[in-house]
Amino acid sequence: MGKSVMKRILILSDIHGAVAKAKKLANLKRDLTIVAGDISSCGSIEEARAVLGELARHSPVVWIPGNCDSPELPSIEIEGTRCIHMRLYNHYGLALAGVGGSIHTPFGTPFEYSEEEFRAMLSKLEEVITGNSSDSLILVSHTPPYMSGLDRVRGGAYVGSLSLREFVARVKPRLLVTGHIHEAWGVASVEGVLTVNPGPLEAGRYAVADIEPDKDIVRIRLAKLPETGD
16 A cells, blocks of 8 residues: 555535535645535525535535435436435545434424434444445534534534434444534544534635544644635
8 A cells, every 4th residue: 555645634514505615625635525515505506506516616525415405316417426315435544434414303304313213224324334444434424413512503502413423333434524503613522532523614714624534644724815895
């Protein structure tokens, strides 16, 4: 096997159709872009296609849908991108797996399911990733894990998934990428696993991870686009 090389990954979530914000990341050098859902604002496949197409101009993109995206979006082929919803994808020494949509919200968005349904989805995903080393696994879930701090809404309640937290404890990925809760951006340790919610790109927030596939080296930097009034 060749020499391990540090990979720079741009981590995004909750874009909500903000193509203009995606364009502002054009000069940020990266080897890969991960999008953790809510690519569109209200289920528009064309809007999601425009966002992902812009990001794919600058690096390969792996993505999952969020609760605001159409459940049909994972079946759409978009050049330069790879949907990892309920799938495993190997990319230059990294194994990436994901689960999109979210557990039920008060808003009746297009791609929601119950906690019990989510548990069953995670069980199927675990079968898909069995046999792959957790040393190189990046797990992407739009829904955050329960009581992680990354699932705390403005009123103080924790609204993440207990099933996901239990899944992370079993599978132990190297990195968990999540989103969904706009105000809960940050970095946390969940069951000993480094976890990041980059915050909504819609509001200019993103994260950058430097990861070396063959070694236990992961660095996360949270960032925000400059305010320009658009």
